[in-house]
Amino acid sequence: MSKADKIFKEMCRKILKEGIRTEGQKVRPHWEDGTPAHTIKKFGIINEYDLSEEFPIITLRPTAFKSAIDEILWIWQKKSNNIKDLNSKIWNNWADENGSIGKAYGYQLGIKHKYKEGYFDQVDRVLYDLKNNPMSRRIMTNIYVHQDLYEMNLYPCAYSMTFNVEGDQLNAILNQRSSDILVANNWNVVQYAVLLHMFAQVSGLKVGKLIHVIADAHIYDRHIDMVKELLKREEYEAPTFKINPEIKNFYDFTVNDFELVNYKAGKQLKIPVAI
Template sequence: MLATMTSHPEEQYLDAMARAWAEGSERRDRTGVGTRSLFGVTMRFDLSDGTVPLLTTKRIFWKSAVKELIWFLSGDTNIRPLVEQGVHIWTDWPLDRYRRETDEAIDRGAFEARIIADDQFAREWGDLGPVYGKQWVAWPDGKGGTINQIAQLVDGLRNNPASRRHIFTGWNVAELDRMALPPCHMTYQYHVADGRLSGILYQRSCDLGLGFGFNIFEAALLLRMLAQQCGLEPGEIVWMGADVHVYLNHEHLVAEQVARAPRPFPKLDFTRRPASIFDYRLEDVAITGYDPHPHIAAPVAV
C-alpha cells in the first residue's frame, strides 16, 4: 500500500530541516564548518501519480541532477564530462586537492578550463577515485574482473521480481580511502508488488541544505528509469537518512526555506524508451509543472 498524506510531502523535508537546526546535536566535522545533526530520519514519496519529489521551496537545478545520474550510470569517475556540460557539483573536491598539493591559488573557472582543455591535466587532477559510478557498474570481483551491479539489478527485476536481493551499493570498504568522497547515498533496494516498483535509498550522511534536493530527485528518477526498462509502474520511493544535518553556515537558508509554503510537485515523463538503462540522455527526461520558489545560495563544505 502506498503512503497517504494529508499534508504536502515536502513538509517531511522542511520538518527535518527545522528540527535539525532547532534540536540537532552540534558537532564538529571533517570540513571544520560544523553541523547540527539528527540521527535516523525517514521520508516517503508516492510516485504512482507521475509526480516526482523535486523540491519546490527552492529551485533545484534538475537538469544538472539528470546529468549527474547519467554520469554515475556511465561508470565515469572524472569530472571532465560534467564540467564540459556546465555541471560544477563535483569540482570542489579535486580543486581543493590541487590547491593543497600545488599551492597555486587558482579559481574554479580557471581550473575547470584546464580540465576541459588539457587531457593530461584532466587525467591527473580531474579524477575522483573509485566513486559512485565505478562501484555501480564495475565493482571489482576479486578475480581480475568486474561486476555491473546495475545490469544485474535490471536482470533480477525482469526475471525474478519477487526476490529480496534487488540491491546495489557504492560502499566498497576496500576502496574507500581512494575516493574523493565516500558514498553518501550508499545503498539502494527495490521491491516489486502488483506490477509496481518501489525503492529505498539508505543514505549514511545527508546535507539537508544542499544535498537532499539532488539525492531524492535522482533516487526517484532512477526508480522511474528502472520501472520503464522493466515494464513496471512506479510505486513509492522511501528515503532513510542516518546522519542528517544542517551546516552551521546555512542558518539563512534554513530560515528562508522553512518559511516558504510548498507548491505542487511537477510531473516526470520520458520522451522515449531507451534501449537500456545505460542509454538515457538529458533530453529523454521531461519535467512539467515545476514552479518553485527562487534558489537560495549557500556555500558547499568540502
C-alpha cells in the same frame, strides 16, 4: 502544495528542534576560508515519497533538475568516476589533476562480479533480476566498499539501493550515510526518483515508493538562517514529471528524455558549500 515541500519542512523543523550541535567537536568539513563547518545533526531520518502520486521536487527554491539527472546518469549509466564525463562542476573539489575522483561511485558500479548466471556489474545485475527474478529479495547495490575507501577522494554519501517489486510496482530504499539538507537533500531525492522511474520503465513495471533513509541528516551552521527562511516560504503545486516512453533500454536514456511541466519555485539562494 507539493508533498515534497511538506516532507522537507517537517524534516528541517525536526533537525532544528531535536538536533545535536557539533560545536566543540572535531569535524572534517570546512568552509572555503578554512573555518570548521559545524552542524546541527539528527540521526535516523526516514522520508517516504510515493512516486505514483507526484514527483518529489521541492518548490521552496529551485532544484536543478537537468543537472541532477546528468550526475545520476554519470554514476549509474556511464559508470564514470571522471569529471570530464560530467557537465556540472559539483565534483571539481574532489577530483585530482586528471579529473578522477578515485575508486568511488560510478567506478564501483562498473566492476563486474561473478554470479551463477555469469558476470554482471551491479547495474546490469539489477536490470537482469528485475526482468528475470522480480520477486527476489536480493536486488541491491552497494558502493561503500571498504577495501577501496583509501582510493576514494570522497567516501560515498548515498551508498546503497535496495529494489523490491510488489505486484507490478517497483519500490526502492535509498540508504545515505550523510546528507547536507539544504544543499543536497532534494537533489538526491530528485536523482533517485528519476532512477527509479528509469528502472521501472525498462523493466515493464510501474513506479512506486522511494524510501530515503539518512543516518546523519544535518544543517550546516552557515545554512541555518537560510533554512529558516525556506520554512516561511510559500509552497507551489508539484510539477508534472514526464519520461520518454519510447526508451526501453536503460543505456539509451539521455538528459533530454526527462521533463518537468509547470515547475514553479521560489527564489534561488546563494548557498556556501562545505568541503
